[in-house]
Amino acid sequence: MIITLTGRHMEVTPAIRQHAEDKAGKLPKFYDLIKEIEIILDGSSGKSKRVEIIVSAEHRNMFVGTTDGDDLYACIDMAVHKVERQISEHKKKFRNRKHPE
Numbered sequence: 001m002i003i004t005l006t007g008r009h010m011e012v013t014p015a016i017r018q019h020a021e022d023k024a025g026k027l028p029k030f031y032d033l034i035k036e037i038e039i040i041l042d043g044s045s046g047k048s049k050r051v052e053i054i055v056s057a058e059h060r061n062m063f064v065g066t067t068d069g070d071d072l073y074a075c076i077d078m079a080v081h082k083v084e085r086q087i088s089e090h091k092k093k094f095r096n097r098k099h100p101e
Contacts, residue, residue, distance in 0.1 A: 020039050030087045048069065050066070051066070063086040064083070
């Protein structure tokens, strides 16, 4: 699994990099077919920060979580949470397709 971290219009500190990699490193626990995780940190819009997480999995599955806010750490947490929810819904849909409730 490859984790790529990109900073647009901002400096990515080692603490932010470590926090983002730790949070993104937990995603394969939810879905073991993940091939690549791309994290884009954008600080171009003044005070507000934007975090976008793009997860590429096998069989052309892609999951995207985007969050805007002032605190970069909270934005990373929320974006990872959104991707976790998308992955869980995807797994539930394919796990229960032959046995509806």
